[in-house]
Amino acid sequence: MYNTGKIIAGLVVFFILATLPFLLNLGKANAKIEPSIDTPEINAMPKKHCVEPKAFMRSEHMQLLNNWRDQVVRNGNRIYVGSDGNEYPISLQNTCMKCHANKKKFCDKCHNYMAVKPYCWGCHIAPKENEA
């Protein structure tokens, strides 16, 4: 016997599972994701720069932060020397978030998009933002 019904049913399930990403995105536009650097602190900078170049920060910031934590917590070292030779205090709240005071429009933008949940805010207090 052929089990036609069961095979067709199985194939329908397979088809749905295999093309699920397409089905889930039917008719949805590809959202543009651009973290905002529009904060008073950054706007006030004569030459906009972070502790490291933008491309490096984009892909390596998690490692840098991880490293910073270890430096402070384990080694008591509170100074970071950037690749440009400048010294920066190692501090999430006083260095990073001083400029990037807009967590929702900066950090969360990509993190939410990528479904990444950094555990920074498990210990640190998230900045109180004035504007939503």
Added chain:
Amino acid sequence: MKTVLPFIAVVILVLLPLFGVTVAHQTQIFFGVVVPYTAVAVFVFGFIYRILQWGKSPVPFCIPTTCGQQKSLPWIKQDKLENPVTTMQVVGRMLLEVLVFRSLFRNMKTEMKEGKAVYGSEKLLWLAGLAFHWSFLFIFVRHYRFFVQDVPTAIQLMEGMDSFFQIGAPLFYMTDAVILGAVTFLLVRRVYLPQIRYISLAADFFPLFLILAIAISGILMRYFFKTHIVAVKQLAIGLVSLNPTIPEGIGAIFYVHLFLICVLLMYFPFSKLMHMGGVFLSPTRNMANDSRIVRYINPWNYPVHVHTYEEYEDDFREKMKKAGLPVEKE
């Protein structure tokens, strides 16, 4: 030969996109759009085609391999999962088979010791097989975060589980280590064990090398040669919403990873990897042992030439009468 050639093939498959996107930027369209669409189409329709091809052949007889007590007298306990008679019991048996590799769990090792055969426990193949398939599935599902804009909680939970130990940044996935370990074991086993090496074909090494290369490229990308991950998701979403774009800033390593996956997808329907679909069609596992309870129908059953009783009696009538046997015709 059967080991080296597949290895060389995979190396070439790695180099193709690597040089492609590095040397000529325009090939990104090819590797990022054309190949993925082709691969998905080949995979989905190839898979369906193969299943339909198998389905075209009927199952003429009810031939389950029974691995436990049959259903007979009411006071004898039937082994419902190993010798099913109802559809639900068959489903149970199949679930055990597909989800936990029940049959492979029975595996054991035969050795000659002190002049006699002894059977030792051998669960490594089962364990490695299970680890490989489950981590592959886990990793596959985890990748859905690239394909849906609002990632469902379930996927996030899975990811949380996978990176439960919160080692390093980005968080280390356990399944990455498991799949590398399992595939390596399966590969080493094929090279090292004489029996397995003897039976192996190039077609057994190729998928292992390919999957290993996929896993390694993925791991390199996540932990070492990082790429612009948001752009990657933009590309992915573009593909699945049928509105492909090639965002800036995606490294060659991504195209290597993607291309190898595409090759795997295209290779899948035409290879032994179809065991994924085939296991559901295996008559020794997916049938109920009920052929004495309900008549099983063979669609091509045809009349055959038999030696009838009448012919038999004609041959032996005198001898039968002499021996006192009743006959139809005197």
Added chain:
Amino acid sequence: MATMDFQGKSIEVDDDGYLLNLDDWSKELADHLASLDGVTLTPAHWEVINFLRDYYKQYQIAPMIKILVKEIGKAMGPEKGNTKYLYELYPGGPAKQACKYAGLPKPTGCV
């Protein structure tokens, strides 16, 4: 198929040396077949061979040892009606060896 030359005639035998055609058999051929195994047929051997041929004529099959033992015992007396006696006569097994000399096909036993 193998053949065997005997008295200027070519006789068809199977792979184990059993005659393919019962009609090719003769007493001389039996003696010859036995001599190939280094056996000289005595009247005691012939009792068994004759019984086998009679049984085969009637039933188209060689008897099982149990029947052979019983029938030989009936015909020749109880002291000969045992397996031991038959094996002494035919060390290669009464079924196999005696059937060969009797020109019967190789016995099948259980199938």
Added chain:
Amino acid sequence: MAKLPKPEELLQINYNPPPTEDWMDRPVELKQGNFCWGAKGKNLAAVEFPNARDWTPVEADWKLPKDWEGTVLEAMADRLSKYRSFKVFMDICVRCGACADKCHFFIGGGDPKNMPVLRAELMRSVYRKYFTTAGKYLGKLAGARELDLNVLKEWWYYFYQCTECRRCSVFCPYGIDTAEITLMAREFTNLLGLNTDWISGPVANCYMKGNHLGLEPHAIMNSIEGMIDDIETITGIRINPSFNRKGAEILFVTPSGDLFADPGTFTAMGYMMLFHELGIDYTWSTYASEGGNFGFFTSNEMAKRLNAKIYAEAKRLGVKYIIGGECGHMWRVLNQYMDTWNGPADFMEVPKSPITGTVFDNAASTKMIHVTEFTADLIKNNKIKLDPSRNDDLVITYHDSCNTARGMGLLEEPRYIINSVCNKFHEMPDNTIRERTFCCGSGTGLNASENMEIRMRGGYPRANAVKFVRDKHGVNMLANICAIDRATLSASMDYWVPGVRVTGVHELVANALIMTGEKERETNLRGEPLPGKGGNE
């Protein structure tokens, strides 16, 4: 005939194939003692088989028909379209190797082509060449090869070295059953007249005379009369079974080995004594006088042709249902094929025990039950009187037949009976019984005498397990429910485990059975003094 080496010589086994060899480069070598003689032309002609002629496997010329390759490939395409099992099993093997050391021939011989996976690859390689694109173009690299005379000889040699026991299929993660592939290989070889004498002879016999042994009606009567005499000597009771009797309630069908070869005959005596004691209304048939089916070792069509007799005779005699005797492959066929081939058996009724009233719903459609199902039900309902101490000289172990274990699941019924009729029973190790049972080594028509080496090799794993319980518990009797087992395990026990004998379950039942009006028994069915009767304690 090749001389059979001593057991110690046979056990010089290396399970590791040559490290650098490619199996396709190893030419087939037909080793004496490992194959059966070729089929005789007259037996093939008797069942209208093609290319009927006498041939000799060791000769270079196999007298094959013209374009035999075309014949095989055409048949292959045909079977691929008819058997999903064949098609799927050609495609999905991943060569994980779980089956490799599960085959009794590999365990007892070490020939790498007896690893089930490789046996199947012998066929798959040809399949790939002619039925897959990769195989067509990549050839050997894709594991493909052309069908030529060497390949055909290899097929013949190794597929007549597979007993279709299905043990590999138990361990395969996809349930790939080498038996399905062997069945096909045998279909193909039979299209070229390449069967063995030991299979085609019984097939021709069964077709023309009703049973494998070629017992003509009066020979059956003669044989059974001998048994009846023996029963009378032992019990003082004269029983009177009937043959070809119309209107009987039950038709009884057993393998013909039980009618004509020790120790099967003792099992047959056992059935008759039990049925007599119960007074049930049953008949034997001389036309359907074979439960086994050597056609199943030939081709699907031949199997169906031989099997057709059972229902035809049940219909002619007007019986209500059928009881089948102790046999292995017979029950694979009865359980999984008979109703499909030759049913529906709607002229009969659902089997109902005339003694206990138990209705056998599990045979609602085939109308055929196994005699151990019938007897286990009797014992459970206390319908027969038993004295197990009569079997006290026996220390028993039980061998599951491949087919009743893996093609049916008849595991507890015989054990229940044995434990009811005997006091001393010990199981063999778990890895060697029930669904993991080892073949006797001589199934599927391999029980000839010219292939003793391969039979003993194949029988080794079973014997090895018997030896374990013989040494541990003093086991001296191997019980089973298969006619081929009874014949071939006797030989394999003599070779590997001297001192252990072989019995059918119903011989044990009849020894323990207290019959109404019997005299005090002095001997068992074999004519040996009962325990306590001959001072042989």
